[in-house]
Structures are given as C-alpha cells and as structure tokens.
Amino acid sequence: MTIRIHTAFTYDFAEPSDVLLQLEAAAIPEQTIVEAHLDVSHSEHFARVPAQDAIGERIWLRVVGRMSVDYRATVRVERMLADIATLPAVPFHKLPGETVQYLMASRYCPSDLFEEFVTSEFDALNGGAKIAAMRDWIEAHFTYKPGVSTSATTALESFVQRQGVCRDYAHVLITLARAAGVPARIASVYALGVDPQDFHAVAEVFLDGAWHLVDPTGMAVAGEMAKIGVGRDAADVSFLTSYGNATFCEQRVEVSAG
Known part of the structure; x- marks a missing residue:
C-alpha cells in the first residue's frame, strides 16, 4: 500500500520560543519513504534528534514571528499483518x-x-x-x-x-x-x-x-x-510542542492512496 501525505500548518509566536516538531513519517523497516520534502520557514535554530524508541525523528526549532511548515511525502507500507x-x-x-x-x-x-x-x-x-x-x-x-x-x-x-x-x-x-x-x-x-x-x-x-x-x-x-x-x-507524540506562547493560524492534513 502506498500512501501520499500533505501536511501544512502555521502558528504565530510573539516572543522567541523553542518548538519541538514530530510530523514526518518514520523511516523504519515496516515502511519505506519513497520521497519526502519538508519546508520550514526561517528559524534561528534547526536540529534533528531521535524520537522515542528510535522510531522517527523530532525537530528542535527556535522561532519568533510566523512559523509555517509544509510536509509532503509518499510512503510505501510493508507491514506484516496479523489477526x-x-x-x-x-x-x-x-x-x-x-x-x-x-x-x-x-x-x-x-x-x-x-x-x-x-x-x-x-x-x-x-x-x-x-x-x-x-x-x-x-x-x-x-x-x-x-x-x-x-x-x-x-x-x-x-x-x-x-x-x-x-x-x-x-x-x-x-x-x-x-x-x-x-x-x-x-x-x-x-x-x-x-x-x-x-x-x-x-x-x-x-x-x-x-x-x-x-x-x-x-x-x-x-x-x-x-x-x-x-x-x-x-x-x-504531539506533532507540535511549544515552549512559549503560540497562536494557531491554520492547519490541514491530507492523506490519500498512492
């Protein structure tokens, strides 16, 4: 099964804030990332760190003002299934x-x-x-x-x-x-x-x-x-954890069969 993903969201930060993101499909044996692209608006700091149990990654950002994130990916799911x-x-x-x-x-x-x-x-x-x-x-x-x-x-x-x-x-x-x-x-x-x-x-x-x-x-x-x-x-597993005051602007998630 191939899945296509498009996620986009925007938040405003009045003061410099640290933000932890976790929104990308994980590259693990049960699923293959065929292609992926992540656009993040300007930030003072951007760093990837392993997520829990080494499944996927989190991203540390240091942001102020408007933060926009746009993620697109195609994922092939190859999971062993059982009743x-x-x-x-x-x-x-x-x-x-x-x-x-x-x-x-x-x-x-x-x-x-x-x-x-x-x-x-x-x-x-x-x-x-x-x-x-x-x-x-x-x-x-x-x-x-x-x-x-x-x-x-x-x-x-x-x-x-x-x-x-x-x-x-x-x-x-x-x-x-x-x-x-x-x-x-x-x-x-x-x-x-x-x-x-x-x-x-x-x-x-x-x-x-x-x-x-x-x-x-x-x-x-x-x-x-x-x-x-x-x-x-x-x-x-929150897709966004803010260590500062964040104002929600917009968000959309689209998932379709590939």
Whole structure:
C-alpha cells in the first residue's frame, strides 16, 4: 500500500520560543519513504534528534514571528499483518527490556485504576483475544465526538464520558491493555479512512514477540497507516510542542492512496 501525505500548518509566536516538531513519517523497516520534502520557514535554530524508541525523528526549532511548515511525502507500507485475536501474550519474564515501560501507568493512562474492571469484564479471555475484545468494547460503547475532550483529558475521564476523539480512544485501549498485563503504547500515524482527516492516534500492543497497531475507533486498518512516532501516551507524540506562547493560524492534513 502506498500512501501520499500533505501536511501544512502555521502558528504565530510573539516572543522567541523553542518548538519541538514530530510530523514526518518514520523511516523504519515496516515502511519505506519513497520521497519526502519538508519546508520550514526561517528559524534561528534547526536540529534533528531521535524520537522515542528510535522510531522517527523530532525537530528542535527556535522561532519568533510566523512559523509555517509544509510536509509532503509518499510512503510505501510493508507491514506484516496479523489477526490480533489469534496472537498469544508474552509472559512477563520473557518481555524484552524496551517493552517494560509500556506496562506502567503514565500521565494519560492510569492503568492501575482499571485492573478490577478488566478482571470483571475480560478475565475469560487471554492474549490477543482479550485485546480484540477491548477494542470491540470501546468501539461499541464510545461515541466519536470532537470538542468534548482537551489535551489534558485522561483515559479515566474518557472512560466516564464514553466519548472523545482518536487520542481518547487510544488512551482507553492502552490503559485497559496495560491493566491486563499487555505492553501498550500510543502511535501517531497518517491513515486512510480517517474522517475528519487529521493526525491520527492509535494503540500499539506487544503480542507474540512483536508490536501490532490497533485502531479502536474502527476508522483505519494497520496496513493503511504510515507511522510517525510512538510513546507512553499523547504527551510523547504531539506533532507540535511549544515552549512559549503560540497562536494557531491554520492547519490541514491530507492523506490519500498512492
């Protein structure tokens, strides 16, 4: 599957500010960057640094005034796909060291508060079958509704409200998976089928010795996503983190089949 991406956004900075960007599709074995071009308006400083788990890159900028970013890319997705419901969980003592952090509660995913619910609702299932049931439960019980959550909304709040956007859905699935003892992390992606089109957030779970993308909104499938980056929760994968006051001007994201 080949995916074409065009992302553009503009912000104003009244004072000199440091900005961390993460918006480019990652060059990793499961996807090939066929071509890519990034235009960034003038900045006092521009530096690339590795992103979390060495998946993709972040960009440090030092900017003042209007900052414009335009990114275009063609990505060929070559991801190994599997029916997660058939995959076994990895015993704790056999988990690779790099997955252990994704068993723990994090800022937006308080998994320690959900152990009783997971036991009562999903205890009859194991491994990937349990994750698939969690995914289906979220899709059935939640309403996709922009504007009801903010960048501060946690999985606990989303669980109570039963509504939100992709980051909220992903946070809830990550939280439930960790409460069940399955390493889970967030992945920021470009994906076909997302409506309205935007940066998309999904969960990624570690089963049968590998990471597998899961979209609890039901809008996108793993074979039609270009991964940008991963992290413990949304705080780690924001496309723009500003260490100064930023004024939003405009933004658009377009993803199409190549």
